[in-house]
Amino acid sequence: MSHPTPAATVAAPGDRPALLQVRDLAVDFKVPAKGSLRPANLRAVAGVDLDAYRGEILGVVGESGCGKSTTGRAILQLLKPSQGTVTFDGVELTALGRGRMRAMRRRMQMIFQDPYASLNPRMTIGDLIEEPLLVHSRATARERRAKALTTMDLVGLSTRWHERYPHELSGGQRQRVGIARALVSDPEFVVADEPVSALDVSIQAQIVNLLESLQEELGLTMMFIAHDLAVVRHLCDRIAVMYLGTVVETAGCEDLYTRPRHPYTQALLSAVPIPDPLIETERRRRILKGDVPSPLNPPTGCRFRTRCWKAQDICETQTPALTSEAAGHQVACHFPEPPAPEPAAPPAHT
Amino acid sequence: MPLLEVQDLRTEFRAAQGSVTAVDGVSFSVDAGEMVALVGESGCGKSATAQSIMGLIVPPIGRVTGGKVLFEGRDLLTMKPRELRAVRGKGIAMIFQDPMTSLNPVLTIGKQLTESLRLHLSLNGRAARARAIELLEMVRIPAPETRLSSYPHQFSGGMRQRVMIAMALSCRPRLILADEITTALDVTIQAQILDLLRDLAAETGTAVLFITHDLGVVAGMAERVNVMYAGQIVERATTAELFHRPQMPYTWGLLGSVPRLDQARGGKLRPIAGQPPELSAMPTGCRFQPRCTHAHDLCAESPPALTAARGDTGHAQLTRCWGMQDVPRGGWLSLDDRHADQPKQEK
Ligand SMILES: Nc1ncnc2c1ncn2[C@@H]1O[C@H](COP(=O)(O)OP(=O)(O)OP(=O)(O)O)[C@@H](O)[C@H]1O
Ligand SMILES: Nc1ncnc2c1ncn2[C@@H]1O[C@H](COP(=O)(O)OP(=O)(O)OP(=O)(O)O)[C@@H](O)[C@H]1O
Ligand code: SF4
Ligand SMILES: [Mg+2]
Ligand SMILES: [Mg+2]
Numbered sequence: 001m002s003h004p005t006p007a008a009t010v011a012a013p014g015d016r017p018a019l020l021q022v023r024d025l026a027v028d029f030k031v032p033a034k035g036s037l038r039p040a041n042l043r044a045v046a047g048v049d050l051d052a053y054r055g056e057i058l059g060v061v062g063e064s065g066c067g068k069s070t071t072g073r074a075i076l077q078l079l080k081p082s083q084g085t086v087t088f089d090g091v092e093l094t095a096l097g098r099g100r101m102r103a104m105r106r107r108m109q110m111i112f113q114d115p116y117a118s119l120n121p122r123m124t125i126g127d128l129i130e131e132p133l134l135v136h137s138r139a140t141a142r143e144r145r146a147k148a149l150t151t152m153d154l155v156g157l158s159t160r161w162h163e164r165y166p167h168e169l170s171g172g173q174r175q176r177v178g179i180a181r182a183l184v185s186d187p188e189f190v191v192a193d194e195p196v197s198a199l200d201v202s203i204q205a206q207i208v209n210l211l212e213s214l215q216e217e218l219g220l221t222m223m224f225i226a227h228d229l230a231v232v233r234h235l236c237d238r239i240a241v242m243y244l245g246t247v248v249e250t251a252g253c254e255d256l257y258t259r260p261r262h263p264y265t266q267a268l269l270s271a272v273p274i275p276d277p278l279i280e281t282e283r284r285r286r287i288l289k290g291d292v293p294s295p296l297n298p299p300t301g302c303r304f305r306t307r308c309w310k311a312q313d314i315c316e317t318q319t320p321a322l323t324s325e326a327a328g329h330q331v332a333c334h335f336p337e338p339p340a341p342e343p344a345a346p347p348a349h350t
Numbered sequence: 351m352p353l354l355e356v357q358d359l360r361t362e363f364r365a366a367q368g369s370v371t372a373v374d375g376v377s378f379s380v381d382a383g384e385m386v387a388l389v390g391e392s393g394c395g396k397s398a399t400a401q402s403i404m405g406l407i408v409p410p411i412g413r414v415t416g417g418k419v420l421f422e423g424r425d426l427l428t429m430k431p432r433e434l435r436a437v438r439g440k441g442i443a444m445i446f447q448d449p450m451t452s453l454n455p456v457l458t459i460g461k462q463l464t465e466s467l468r469l470h471l472s473l474n475g476r477a478a479r480a481r482a483i484e485l486l487e488m489v490r491i492p493a494p495e496t497r498l499s500s501y502p503h504q505f506s507g508g509m510r511q512r513v514m515i516a517m518a519l520s521c522r523p524r525l526i527l528a529d530e531i532t533t534a535l536d537v538t539i540q541a542q543i544l545d546l547l548r549d550l551a552a553e554t555g556t557a558v559l560f561i562t563h564d565l566g567v568v569a570g571m572a573e574r575v576n577v578m579y580a581g582q583i584v585e586r587a588t589t590a591e592l593f594h595r596p597q598m599p600y601t602w603g604l605l606g607s608v609p610r611l612d613q614a615r616g617g618k619l620r621p622i623a624g625q626p627p628e629l630s631a632m633p634t635g636c637r638f639q640p641r642c643t644h645a646h647d648l649c650a651e652s653p654p655a656l657t658a659a660r661g662d663t664g665h666a667q668l669t670r671c672w673g674m675q676d677v678p679r680g681g682w683l684s685l686d687d688r689h690a691d692q693p694k695q696e697k
Contacts, residue, residue, distance in 0.1 A: 063536035109367050170625045200391040200563065205607035205621030212618070227536065232618065235610035254615065271541035273566030275605065277589045280570035281460055288538045290492075291506045
């Protein structure tokens with residue numbers, strides 16, 4: 001890799017520097033409370049730690065409502081965190097004023113799930129793609145147009161769509177517009193929030209391949225939020241698994257999929273259907289009981305304990321911290337699966 | 351005699367420019383106690399097919415313009431409304447993707463369950479309540495007695511879908527049409543619901559037409575599969591055949607588009623280029639031809655029928671592809687072409 005190696009950062013896979021560091025991040029929402037005039041506090045993100053290393057795709061998975069989008073938005077400072085820090089390329093975003101944050105914003109962009117809702121129907125495709133440049137650069141109209149056209153080309157949108165409107169496009173093409181809008185200002189870091197979830201499988205594969213090649217070509221660092229675990233495995237270098245506002249496990253992709261250590265990760269993986277009837281009929285599923293509890297009233301101790309088959313008394317009284325025994329594999333559980341018996345494991349950092 | 355036999359079904363919708371044909375000559379059957387899948391991408395006509403079977407497509411929105419829907423040998427399309435209501439209550443039940451559309455938000459779960467039981471099974475108040483509790487227990491809802499007085503919004507998405515399964519089973523139907531019932535749910539909840547439906551259908555001997563866009567889900571549920579594309583069935587096979595020896599290039603494309611957890615990582619996905627055709631602008635030949643990497647001239651000229659592949663004896667598998675058929679100028683494809691990087695081209 002051509003990136004400079006910094007003096008001393010956290011133990012990074014392949015010794016790459018962490019471009020993004022999230023520590024103890026929390027986000028609260030005020031929601032109307034039943035039978036009370038005072039709003040209740042909903043802690044959607046409750047103390048999240050994450051690192052994204054330069055040039056990698058970090059997958060964030062977890063079920064609906066676990067706080068993936070909120071985490072992504074708080075990282076980009078589109079939502080104000082109520083606790084914790086977000087550091088990007090050495091700059092603590094959470095401590096920046098508006099003006100300096102604006103300058104940083106060009107370097108960090110977002111791709112949204114619903115390509116239609118996020119595009120102004122009255123703007124042409126060309127204008128939509130140029131729009132971020134109006135905010136982030138002093139380019140002339142001519143330069144902006146040229147940049148929009150090259151970006152359209154980059155994401156595989158025919159430039160003849162330039163003067164057309166979003167409603168004339170298919171879902172997959174709209175998502176390409178969303179990707180072009182995120183990339184037109186040459187960001188280093190992109191949060192892609194469920195960018196393929198709304199698409200049909202055949203179109204989904206087109207967009208996954210596009211994101212993959214764009215990441216390689218542009219050396220992007222990406223946070224890829226999704227609930228499809230097979231797509232995440234295909235695309236990502238490292239994965240963070242979230243449950244009810246917290247990260248319960250982080251590991252390198254293969255590590256996580258071959259040896260999940262948190263019971264929730266195990267259940268999640270066993271629930272993914274595999275398109276092969278022989279495997280499906282032989283397979284023994286770990287079916288979780290019950291539903292995800294409300295974030296308004298999360299369980300004490302380990303938040304997963306109400307659905308966990310391993311839960312003991314300690315799980316109710318003590319919150320397990322995200323700790324790492326094997327290098328790079330972190331898990332927040334009192335009774336995690338033992339780490340992989342890796343003969344070649346590097347010595348743990350102290 | 352199959353329990354359900356759909357023959358050459360045609361359904362049209364009113365559109366801006368005249369009408370469009372959303373279901374175009376669909377035929378398939380479901381035997382008693384069998385689970386059959388209907389799989390395909392958004393807009394291919396899965397819901398329209400199910401709604402046509404249920405008699406839910408009525409003017410001015412749309413119309414069933416042809417075909418037969420034989421349920422236990424009787425054609426639902428020519429039945430009088432009264433007979434039809436009886437069949438719909440007791441013979442066939444439908445579960446939708448979004449349970450909120452079929453649950454009444456201002457009535458308690460208990461009220462809705464007991465109403466349906468009293469109406470269709472003529473149970474009295476007390477018997478209906480007892481049966482409702484039994485049903486909630488059967489779909490594994492904890493504390494069913496107290497839950498009877500809850501409103502739909504007090505239930506999670508997964509619990510609402512359980513209630514819908516309970517309602518569907520309440521009148522002991524012989525067939526359930528399940529239309530994308532887990533699409534809105536998370537994977538761990540999806541696993542719970544599929545497990546439940548599979549168990550209950552087997553226990554009660556209820557046949558299920560299982561509609562989904564997810565091939566992974568099909569593999570674990572159905573005995574036979576119908577793949578739909580652009581309003582038509584393009585491949586039909588047992589589940590084992592469909593996944594282990596698929597014959598239609600569209601099915602190859604679908605299987606190549608999804609990464610699999612059980613296979614080694616790496617390598618690009620093989621998406622299908624382009625997108626499905628508009629209903630108002632169907633290709634004249636094979637409907638998949640504009641996206642197909644294996645197409646020959648014949649494919650653009652005339653539409654292939656759903657037939658057995660060349661030399662494919664001993665299987666009930668059918669496919670709608672010229673490349674697989676034993677006709678002049680046809681039959682250039684074999685199962686191995688599925689993985690061919692460079693499709694062969696005539697000329
Ligand atoms: N603006 C808001 N006001 C109040 N509560 C909110 C708001 N946005 C999110 N929440 C709540 O915060 C929690 C986390 O939501 P978030 O959207 O981050 O989840 P997610 O993991 O992205 O889910 P999904 O997979 O459904 O997109 C949920 O309980 C949600 O209801
Ligand atoms: N009420 C309607 N009026 C006009 N066209 C309709 C109507 N309902 C459906 N269609 C069209 O009929 C076709 C088939 O729709 P259908 O809902 O059956 O698709 P589907 O396979 O169920 O898709 P999905 O996976 O998105 O549910 C689509 O092209 C759709 O646009
Ligand atoms: S008939 Fe032709 S175009 Fe259609 S699937 Fe077969 S090879 Fe492809
Ligand atoms: Mg989200
Ligand atoms: Mg549908």
